[in-house]
Amino acid sequence: MNATETVAGSADDSGASGQNDLEAMLAAARPGGDAPAEASGQRCGLIAIVGKPNVGKSTLMNALVGQKISITSRKAQTTRHRITGIRTRGATQFVFVDTPGFQTRHSTALNKSLNKTVMGAIGDVDLILFVVEAGSFTLADAKVLSLFKPGIPTLLIANKLDTVHRRAEIAPWLRDMQGRHPFAEFVPMSAKNKGDIERLYGICEKYLPEQPWWYAEDELTDRSEKFLASETVREKLFRFTGDELPYTSTVVIDKFDEEKSKQHKRFIRIAATIVVERDGHKAMVIGEKGERLKRISTEARQELEKLMDAKVFLEVWVKVRSGWADDEARVRSFGYE
């Protein structure tokens, strides 16, 4: 067993905003298709970042991908996994796959679907980054860990090391962790520390197989623009409602049409529906005199215009679907299966 004792410095502010990713579970097909021609010395592989909610997965993902994910590719989805980010450094292409926050507390149909997606996402990756908070291991962490199939190299990412004031306590904790799973390596670090992120690339690299890259060097994501639209509205929804709104609220894109325009290079018309569970939630989203909904749509539109380099017309509706998180058929109809 190889313990990589990395002691991080203090956190800086480079961590990007956390992204909750409930929408990230639409399956597709495996990479391949238009892969670049054979190239010697190249490495490329799939990496899943997995862990219970709030351990810093999104922060880590954003730090590893290097910048806010933007649309760079309009080609059809060619991966079975949902690719969150692609980063090419030197001879290695790191392809990060998405795993929704693992939910252990509730067991609605939505959560069952989420958990299935987590298992699907990590079944055939090349490397798993199992993220926990340094010095802590709870039942929820154990539940996530219990899903891992043997044989896939797994790094224990002991994140938020900057919040651990007594570093001496980490060594016995790491020894305890050794007994819990045959981890390939231990990486105590802070997702907010640039030096740690650099070191992590070096560690991950050797677990990725030698094979030609799947994507062009400058591609960052292969998510569709429609998906990006729903995610952007969702991000603004949660930003402006804070913790008040339950995570079961979601965003459905009803219309996504690119139209011809004389004035604009690209003109995209989008209709989105925010689906909430109760009338009270609907009122919360709409806000006083519609102010909150207006802010959500304005900010989402402005961001989408930048991301897609287009003029965007965005309409956002709010609908109440009571109990939808418990209704399996409905969860499927929203594309979560």
Ligand SMILES: Nc1nc2c(ncn2[C@@H]2O[C@H](COP(=O)(O)OP(=O)(O)OP(=O)(O)O)[C@@H](O)[C@H]2O)c(=O)[nH]1
């Ligand atoms: N101090 C410190 N805080 C961190 C670090 N990494 C993440 N955080 C914070 O931890 C909180 C949760 O981070 P996220 O990246 O949203 O966590 P997540 O695991 O993606 O959470 P879910 O989306 O709920 O699954 C945020 O407030 C982050 O700023 C770190 O290395 N040090």
